[in-house]
Amino acid sequence: MIEIHLYGDLRRYIGQEDPRQDAVAFLNARLGLTVAEALQELGVPLDEARHIFINGLYDPEGLERKLQDGDRVGVFPRNMTMPHIRLFAPRTKHESQA
Amino acid sequence: MAKLLRVNMTDLSVRFEDVPEKYALLGGRGLTSSIIYDEVPPLCHPLGPDNKLVIAPGIVSGTKAPTSGRTSFGGKSPLTGGIKESNAGGLSSQKIARLGIKAIIVEGQPKEKGRFYVLRVDKDGARLLPADHLKGKGMYEVCDLLWKEHGEGVAIIGIGPAGEMLMSAAGICVNDQENTAGRYAGRGGLGAVMGSKGLKAIVIDDRGGPGVEIKNPELFEQGIKKLTQASLTHDVTKKGGALNTYGTNVLVNIMNEAGGYPTRNFSSGRFELASQISGETKAEIIHKRNGEGMTGHPCHPGCIIQCSDRWANPDGTFKVSVMEYESVWALGANCGIGDLDKIADLIWLCNDIGVDTIEMGDTIAVAMEAGLLPFGDADGAIRLLNEEVRHGTPLGRILGNGCVFTGRAFGVTRVPAVKGQGMPAYEPRAVKGIGVTYATSTMGADHTAGYTIAPEILGVGGKADPFAVQKADLSRAFQATTAFIDSTGYCLFDAFCVLDIPEGFEGMVESCAGVLGVNWTTQDAIRLGYEIIRKERLFNEAAGFTRAHDRLPDFMTKEPLPPHNTVFDVPPEELDAVYDFSKWPKEVVGEVAG
Incomplete structure (x- = not known):
């Protein structure tokens, strides 16, 4: 199972607009499924998916990442960002391939 | 004059x-x-x-x-x-x-x-x-x-x-x-x-005052035009952008997702009630109550970012300003409290009694760790502030002297502080770059000491990728730039738009040069920042500070923090390099005598 947490204006794509509730979609893990494909399945326009965390790690190339069973993805729209994001350690190449 | x-x-x-x-x-x-x-x-x-x-x-x-x-x-x-x-x-x-x-x-x-x-x-x-x-x-x-x-x-x-x-x-x-x-x-x-x-x-009372002399009005006008343009187009600072829509509290969900949202006295990086106190929820409640509350509130005349807010009670009457990220975190997640109305009560009390919300949040969390009251006990926290701190009872005086003092009084060893000052709302075990700033800043653990400008502007290695430079170099550059921005009168949040839009930073510098009647480049501005942090560092050294004070608390190097289960492992040599004047970028500051 893969958890996809949507924030801000992205919540509406899975019908959970109350910000007091976590907006989480669950998808079955499939070999080679990327974040972009998962978001398309949920009906989230990719150009609105601006900032992506995978298992709590900010990933500037998050859309292209292949997902694994148990992964947690956090997706924020363009207007939910802070420069602090640049302080988060990006995933290393090694971690991305793992 | x-x-x-x-x-x-x-x-x-x-x-x-x-x-x-x-x-x-x-x-x-x-x-x-x-x-x-x-x-x-x-x-x-x-x-x-x-x-x-x-x-x-x-x-x-x-x-x-x-x-x-x-x-x-x-x-x-x-x-x-x-x-x-x-x-x-x-x-x-x-x-x-x-x-x-x-x-x-x-x-x-x-x-x-x-x-x-x-x-x-x-x-x-x-x-x-x-x-x-x-x-x-x-x-x-x-x-x-x-x-x-x-x-x-x-x-x-x-x-x-x-x-x-x-x-x-x-x-x-x-x-x-x-x-x-x-x-x-x-x-x-x-x-x-x-x-x-x-x-x-x-x-x-400034009525009838002479006003501020602007020595080079053309340069000044050119500068504020560039900066205004940057501010009004950037996703963080523009109308409807992150700060204007959600306030600084936009960061709750971001930091929580990143696993770097300190919870219950820095014992976890995720708070299960984060969604209850997030910027999204705050804005939603303010709009639903539809009374005297508002988002997009300017904290001073002439602010075009307007990240402040005015929080309303359930009946719509005004309660408190401002429900910002640090305060909501300190008196919320860090104390295990997930109720915005209770947090509003606590912020109101801090503002009235005159104590720092961050320090008091850290302090109450340490008191909770000590067993004075359980985590999540909002009414107990209200009582501590209103009955003890406000009246200066012996317990109130312990709490009112901050988290280190309180930790010592009650034998708590998990005390999140550097140089005696309680940490703000970014967990250094999850966000190591800010940990370097907490450790080395002349101010003690300080979240405002380390915002960033593109490395090219700062001359810290000539690479555009902020991750490519050493953490010491990056932190030092942040600290110098912040010292400059703190000198201008501009809000540090202007750093958000000048970070990504170089003309914005040029505009900031030109507007200052216009007022002063000088010809400053962005390099001159950064050099001024370095001069400021150097003076601060020398003052601290003369006050008795050594490298031992440029360290995070012991527990953060030993206790892994969930969910990433990492410790703070930036080597001491890297921390020491931040204020090693011989390592400062010569192309910016010239030769600095130690």
Whole structure:
């Protein structure tokens, strides 16, 4: 199972607009499924998916990442960002391939 | 010609002085730290007669430059024992500047203990008035009374009972356009320094003042045009952007997702009730209650970002301003409290009593860890503030002196602080870059000391990728740039748009150069930032700080933090490199003598 947490204006794509509730979609893990494909399945326009965390790690190339069973993805729209994001350690190449 | 206003609390005299040439191009933090460096003995007691409280608007404050109403407050900190600059929005900066005053220096100490005064500053000069009727009063009542006495619209700088009682967590409050007490130079206990001077409040009435001289109006106009353009187009700072829509509290969900949202006294990086207190939820509730609350509120006139808010009670009546990220975190997640109305009560109390929300959140969490009350006990936390701290009971005085003092009193070893100052809302075990800043900043653990500008601008390695440079280099560059921005009067949140839009930073520098009548490049601005942090560092060294003070608390290097289960593992050599002057970028600062 893969958890996809949507924030801000992205919540509406899975019908959970109350910000007091976590907006989480669950998808079955499939070999080679990327974040972009998962978001398309949920009906989230990719150009609105601006900032992506995978298992709590900010990933500037998050859309292209292949997902694994148990992964947690956090997706924020363009207007939910802070420069602090640049302080988060990006995933290393090694971690991305793992 | 701008003047310095020197206020001697020993003989209760005031005098205006010409600005020495060495201070002519300084403002804000650059000026407060330089005056402290020049005039305050580093080994003096922070609450004794030799310490000084220096108050300075920024270089462009008082002009029409957007979002430039920050006032810097400086002194030797009773919390850290080192130099301190803490700045706030509100009404004071622009009004001090428009009276032609570059800085107010408060020195000495009244011979008669327990007497308090109000300093009134207006176009005719300055005078000290007795303030016995304000003694012991909270900041909300102080603001109301002073507007009644001095006229609506005047700026008020003041301290609550905590500052009068010389508590190290006491901040200095500035009122806003609605005369709400809530804009705080909170960090480092400068409220206690003001209290030790017998100064309860400063009233600034700028009517009829000379205004701010702009020596090169063309350059100034060009600068503010560029900066305004950057601010209005960037996702973080524009209308409808992150700050304007959700306030700084937009960060709750981001930091929580990142696993770097300190929870229950820094024992986890995720809070299961984060969604209850997030910026999204805050904005939704304010809009639904549809009363006196609002988002997109400016903390000072002329702010075009407008990240502040006014929180309303369930019945729609106004409660408190501002529900910002640090305060909501400190008194919320860090104490295990997931209820925005309770958090609003706690922020209201901190603002009234006059204590820093971050320090008090850290302190209450340490008290919870000590077993004084359980995590999540909002009513217990309210009681601690309202019955103990406000009245200066023995327990209240322990709490009012911050998290390190409280940890020592109750035998708690998990105390999140550097140089005696409690940590803000970014877990350094999850966000290691900010951990380097917490460890090494001249201010103690400080979240504002480390915002970033593109590395190319800073000359820290010539690479565009911020991850490609060493953490020490990056942190040092952030700290220098921040010191410059803190000197301008611009809000640090302008850094958000100048980070990504180089013309924005050029505009910021040009607007300062326009006011001062100089030709500054962005490199000159960064060089000034380095000079400021160097002076601060030298003051701290003379005050007894060593490399051992540039470390995070022991537990953070040992206890893995969920969910990433990482410790803070930046090597000591890297921390030491930040303030190793021989490693500073020569192309920016030249040769720096150690």
